[in-house]
Amino acid sequence: MRRRPDSFARRGVARAAVAFAIACLAAAVAPAWAGTAPAKRPVMDPYYGDALFYYFEEHYFTALTHLMAAQSQFRVPHHEEDAELLRAGLLLSYGMHAQAGEAFERLIARGASPAAQDRAWYFLARIRYQRGYIDLAEDAIGRIAGRLPEELETDRVLLQSNLLMARGRYADAAAILKDRGGDKGPALYARYNLGVALFRAGDVRHGSELLERVGRAEGGDEETLALRDKANVALGFAALRDKLPERAALYLERVRLGGMLATRALLGFGWADMAREQPQRALVAWNELASRDTSDAAVLEARLATPYAMAQLGGFTQALQGYEDALRVFERERGRIDEAIATVRSGAALRALLSENPVEGRGWNGGLAEVTHLPGAPYLVTVLASHEFQEAFKGLRDIRMIEGNLGSWEERLTQYQELVGERRKAFAERLPLVTQRQRELGVELAAERRESIAGQLDEERLADEPERLADAHERELLERIERDRNIASAMGEGADSDAARERLRRVQGALTWKLSQEFAGRLREEKMRLREVDEGLARVRASQGKLSAAQRDEPPRFARFAARGEELMARVRRMRGRAVDLDALQERALEDLVVASLEQEKEWLAGYATQARFAMAQIYDRANLAKEPASAPKP
Numbered sequence: 001m002r003r004r005p006d007s008f009a010r011r012g013v014a015r016a017a018v019a020f021a022i023a024c025l026a027a028a029v030a031p032a033w034a035g036t037a038p039a040k041r042p043v044m045d046p047y048y049g050d051a052l053f054y055y056f057e058e059h060y061f062t063a064l065t066h067l068m069a070a071q072s073q074f075r076v077p078h079h080e081e082d083a084e085l086l087r088a089g090l091l092l093s094y095g096m097h098a099q100a101g102e103a104f105e106r107l108i109a110r111g112a113s114p115a116a117q118d119r120a121w122y123f124l125a126r127i128r129y130q131r132g133y134i135d136l137a138e139d140a141i142g143r144i145a146g147r148l149p150e151e152l153e154t155d156r157v158l159l160q161s162n163l164l165m166a167r168g169r170y171a172d173a174a175a176i177l178k179d180r181g182g183d184k185g186p187a188l189y190a191r192y193n194l195g196v197a198l199f200r201a202g203d204v205r206h207g208s209e210l211l212e213r214v215g216r217a218e219g220g221d222e223e224t225l226a227l228r229d230k231a232n233v234a235l236g237f238a239a240l241r242d243k244l245p246e247r248a249a250l251y252l253e254r255v256r257l258g259g260m261l262a263t264r265a266l267l268g269f270g271w272a273d274m275a276r277e278q279p280q281r282a283l284v285a286w287n288e289l290a291s292r293d294t295s296d297a298a299v300l301e302a303r304l305a306t307p308y309a310m311a312q313l314g315g316f317t318q319a320l321q322g323y324e325d326a327l328r329v330f331e332r333e334r335g336r337i338d339e340a341i342a343t344v345r346s347g348a349a350l351r352a353l354l355s356e357n358p359v360e361g362r363g364w365n366g367g368l369a370e371v372t373h374l375p376g377a378p379y380l381v382t383v384l385a386s387h388e389f390q391e392a393f394k395g396l397r398d399i400r401m402i403e404g405n406l407g408s409w410e411e412r413l414t415q416y417q418e419l420v421g422e423r424r425k426a427f428a429e430r431l432p433l434v435t436q437r438q439r440e441l442g443v444e445l446a447a448e449r450r451e452s453i454a455g456q457l458d459e460e461r462l463a464d465e466p467e468r469l470a471d472a473h474e475r476e477l478l479e480r481i482e483r484d485r486n487i488a489s490a491m492g493e494g495a496d497s498d499a500a501r502e503r504l505r506r507v508q509g510a511l512t513w514k515l516s517q518e519f520a521g522r523l524r525e526e527k528m529r530l531r532e533v534d535e536g537l538a539r540v541r542a543s544q545g546k547l548s549a550a551q552r553d554e555p556p557r558f559a560r561f562a563a564r565g566e567e568l569m570a571r572v573r574r575m576r577g578r579a580v581d582l583d584a585l586q587e588r589a590l591e592d593l594v595v596a597s598l599e600q601e602k603e604w605l606a607g608y609a610t611q612a613r614f615a616m617a618q619i620y621d622r623a624n625l626a627k628e629p630a631s632a633p634k635p
Contacts, residue, residue: 043079044078044079045070045075045076045077045078045079047066047070047075047076048067048070048075048076048078048079048082048083050066050070051063051064051066051067051070051083051086052086054066055086055090060090060093060094061401061402061405063086063090064087064090064091067083067086067087067090068087070083071083071084071087081107081110081112084103084106084107085103085107085116085120087103088100088103088104088107088120089123091103092123092124092127094398097124097127097128097131097133097136100124100127101124101140104117104120104121104124107120108120114145114146115146117143117145118144118145118146118148119148119149119152121140121141121143121144122140122141122144122148122152122155122156122159124140125137125138125140125141125144125159126155126159128140129159129162129163130387130391131391132387132391134163134166134167137159137163138163141156141159141160141163144156154190157176157177157190158177158189158190158193160176161173161176161177161190161193161194161197162193164176164197165193165196165197165200170197170198170199170200170201171197171201171203173193173194173197173201174194174197174198174201174203174206177190177191177193177194177197188214188217188224188227189227191210191213191214192210192211192214192227192230192231194207194210195207195208195209195210195211195214195231196211196234198210199211199238204238208235208238211231211234211235212231212235214227214228214231215228215231215232215235215251215254216228216254225256225259226259226260226261228254229254229255229256229259229260229261229262229265230261232251232252232254232255232265233251233252233255233261233264233265233268235248235251236248236249236251236252236255236265236268236269236272237264237268239251239272240268240271240272240275243275245271245272245273245275245276246272246276248268248269248271248272248275249269249272249273249276252265252268252269252272253269263289263292263296263298263299264298266285266286266288266289266298266302267285267286267289267298267301267302267305269282269285270282270283270285270286270289270302270305270309271305273285274309274312279309279310279312279313280313282305282309283306283309283310286302286305286306286309287306289302290302290303290306293378294329294332294333295333295336295378295379296378297604300329300330300333300605300608301608303322303325303326303329303330303608304323304326304608304611304612304615306322307319307320307321307322307323307326307612307615308615310322311615311619316619316622316623319615319619320616320619323612323613323615323616323619324616326608326612327609327612327613330605330608330609330612331609333605334602334605334606336379337379337598337601337602337605338602340377340379340380340598341595341598341599344591344594344595344598345591345595347587347591349380349594350396350587350590350591353384353393354396354397354400379598379601380594380598382597383593383594383597383598384594386597388593389590389593389594392586392589392590392593393590395586396583396586396587396590399579399582399583399586400583402579403576403579403580403583406572406575406576406579407576409572410569410572410573410576413565413568413569413572414569416565417562417565417566417569420558420561420562420565421562423558424558424562427550427554427558431550431551434547435547474511474515477507477511478508478511481504481507481508481511484500484504485501485504485508488500488501488504489501
C-alpha cells in the first residue's frame with residue numbers, strides 16, 4: 001500500500017466529530033423556546049394557572065391542550081398576550097413552526113413591544129433552522145430589527161453565520177463573525193465557526209490563525225476541551241493535506257488521549273511520522289490505536305496502516321500477517337454490522353430507544369439516551385447522533401405520545417357515553433314516579449284550599465270574631481262553655497243555676513278578653529303561615545314547570561349529547577388510526593435510515609478489505625520477482 005488513504009481519514013474525522021457537534025449544539029442552544037416561558041407575575045385567571053402548572057411540571061402536551069381549550073372559551077382575559085406567547089412556544093417546541101409563526105405574527109399585530117417581537121422572530125428562526133427550513137429561517141432572522149439581549153445576541157450571530165454557510169457564503173459568514181470576542185462559551189464557537197468559514201472561503205491563513213486560538217483556548221470544562229481537540233484535529237489534518245508533517249504533529253500532540261477525538265489524532269500522528277520517513281515512530285501510535293475498539297473507523301484504518309509501515313521497514317512477513325489479521329477483523333465487523341441490521345429490522349433497536357426515552361415528548365429539547373447493549377451498538381453512534389435521525393426520532397416519539405393521548409381520550413369518551421346512557425335510563429325510570437308523586441300532592445286542590453283560607457283571614461271580620469283564631473285547646477274550652485251554658489239554661493231558675501251561669505259568663509269573658517288581646521299577634525302568625533304556604537306552592541309550581549320542561553327538553557338533549565359523543569369518538573378513532581399509520585411509516589423510515597448508514601459502513605469495510613488484499617498481492621508480487629532467476633546471457 002503506497003499511499004495514505006485520505007478518504008478514509010476524512011471519513012473518520014467526520015464520523016468522530018458528529019457526536020461532538022450534536023452535543024455542542026444541544027449544550028449551546030438548550031431549550032431555545034425557554035425564552036417564551038411565561039413571565040413571573042401574579043396569575044389572575046385560574047385556567048391560565050392550570051396550564052402553567054402542567055407547564056412547570058414539564059407536561060407540555062397537557063399544558064398546551066388545557067391552554068388552547070381555555071383560550072377557545074375566552075377564559076384567560078387577563079393573560080391574553082402571555083397565554084398566546086406560551087402557546088406559541090409550546091407549538092414551537094413540537095416543531096410546529098408554521099402555527100407558532102402565525103401566533104407570533106398575531107402578537108406582533110396586537111402591538112407587542114419591539115424587544116418581544118425580536119425575540120419571537122429569533123426563536124422562530126432557530127427552530128426553522130433546526131428543522132432544515134433554511135429559506136424560512138432566513139426570513140425570520142431577517143425580521144429581527146434590533147439587538148437581542150446579550151445572552152441571545154451571540155447565539156443570533158452564530159445562527160446567522162450557520163445560515164450563510166448553509167448557502168455556501170463563507171466569506172459573508174466570516175464577515176459577521178469577526179467581531180465576536182472572548183474565549184469561552186458561544187464566543188469560542190463563533191471563533192471556531194469563523195475559522196471554518198475562512199478555510200472554506202479560501203482564506204487559509206486567517207482561518208488557521210483563528211483555529212489556532214481555539215486550539216489553545218484555556219478552560220477546564222469538557223465543552224471547551226472537546227472544542228479545542230476538534231480544532232487541533234482539523235488543523236492537523238489540514239497540515240497533512242498541505243504536506244506539512246511537522247506542523248501536523250504539533251497540532252495533533254495537543255489532543256487529549258482520553259478525548260473522543262483521540263483515535264483520529266493518533267491516526268494522523270502516525271501519518272505525520274510516515275511523511276517524515278519515520279515508520280518506527282508511526283508504528284508506536286498505530287499499535288496503540290489498533291488495540292482500541294475496532295468499531296472506530298480510525299482503529300480499522302490503523303489495522304491497515306500498521307502492516308503498511310511494516311512493509312516500508314522491510315518486514316514483509318509481519319506485514320502479510322498484519323493484513324491477514326486485518327481481514328479477519330473486517331470480516332468480524334461485517335458480521336457485527338449484519339447483527340445490528342437484523343436488530344434494527346426486528347424493531348428491537350427502536351423499542352430500546354423508546355424505552356430509554358419516554359414518549360412524554362418535550363419537543364426539540366428532549367434528549368436521546370445512548371444504547372450500548374444492542375448488537376453493533378458502536379456502529380449506531382454516527383446515525384443516532386445525526387441531525388436527521390434525531391429529528392425523525394423525536395417525530396416518532398411525539399407520534400407515540402399523541403397515539404397514547406388519543407387512546408386515553410377514547411377511553412374517556414367511552415366512559416362519557418356510558419354516563420349519558422345511565423343518565424338517560426335514570427331519567428326514564430324516575431320520570432313516571434315524579435309525575436305520579438306530583439299528582440298525589442294535589443297542587444291545584446291545595447291552591448283552592450289556600451284561597452279559601454286566605455278569604456277567611458279578613459281582618460275586619462275577624463276583629464268582631466276573635467275566637468276564630470283560637471287554637472285547638474281554646475276552641476275546646478269554648479265548646480265546653482257553650483255546652484255548660486246550655487245545661488245551665490235547662491236547669492231553670494234557681495240560686496245554683498244562676499251561680500253556674502255567672503261563673504260561665506266570667507270564664508267566657510276572660511277567654512274572649514284573652515283572644516281579643518292576642519288577636520293582632522295571632523293574625524300576623526296566620527298571615528306568615530299563609531305566605532309560607534304561598535312560597536311552598538310557588539316552589540311546587542316551579543318544579544312542576546321544570547318537570548314539564550324536562551319532559552320536553554331532556555330527551556332531545558340526551559340525544560344531542562349521545563350524537564356529539566359518537567361524533568367525537570369517530571373523530572378520535574380516525575385520528576388514532578392515522579397516528580398508528582404514521583407511527584408505522586415513521587418507524588420504517590427510521591429503520592431505513594439506520595440500515596442505510598450501516599450498509600455504508602459495510603461498504604467502507606469492503607473498501608478496507610480490498611485495500612488489504614491489494615497490498616498483500618503487491619507483497620506477493622515483490623516476493624515472486626525476487627525469486628525469479630536472472631536471465632541467461634545471449635550467445
